[in-house]
Amino acid sequence: MRILYDIAVHDDGKRRLMKDIAESQEISEKYISRLMISLRKAGLVRSVRGAKGGYRLGRDPSQISILEVVEAMEGRVCIVDCVGSSITCPKIQTCPTNGLWARLNREIRASMGKVTLSEVIEQYRGCAPSGIFGDYSI
Numbered sequence: 001m002r003i004l005y006d007i008a009v010h011d012d013g014k015r016r017l018m019k020d021i022a023e024s025q026e027i028s029e030k031y032i033s034r035l036m037i038s039l040r041k042a043g044l045v046r047s048v049r050g051a052k053g054g055y056r057l058g059r060d061p062s063q064i065s066i067l068e069v070v071e072a073m074e075g076r077v078c079i080v081d082c083v084g085s086s087i088t089c090p091k092i093q094t095c096p097t098n099g100l101w102a103r104l105n106r107e108i109r110a111s112m113g114k115v116t117l118s119e120v121i122e123q124y125r126g127c128a129p130s131g132i133f134g135d136y137s138i
Helices: 002-009 018-025 029-041 066-074 098-114 117-125
Strands: 045-048 054-057
Touching (some): 002 045, 002 054, 029 045, 029 066, 066 117
Antiparallel strands (some): 045 054
16 A cells, blocks of 8 residues: 555656655565565556656556455455355355354455545545544554
């Protein structure tokens, strides 16, 4: 998220260099380079090589959800294994808690899908209406 945030707030028509992201966010370039692979595959960033190379967002920040970012980096959001795959547990059909976990997982995914990168930027800048993130601050 911090990488995407950095690219978004420094979008002045130029591509953002990895070294500048690393310096600004205090993350090593080596670590950022590994993360960029997943971000590129998910279409969240675009890269250009060469003298005028660097990184830009793949889409407008208002079109990038927190859910997309987390799933690009970590895989499908799933609070327990049995919600993500019916072959994980042989008791899935008779489990008294499976429905609870499935409902909670849907609600978590839906909430994450509603929050966009642009809202994170606005919240950080103090411009967003209160309540976007519920009781949690960023």
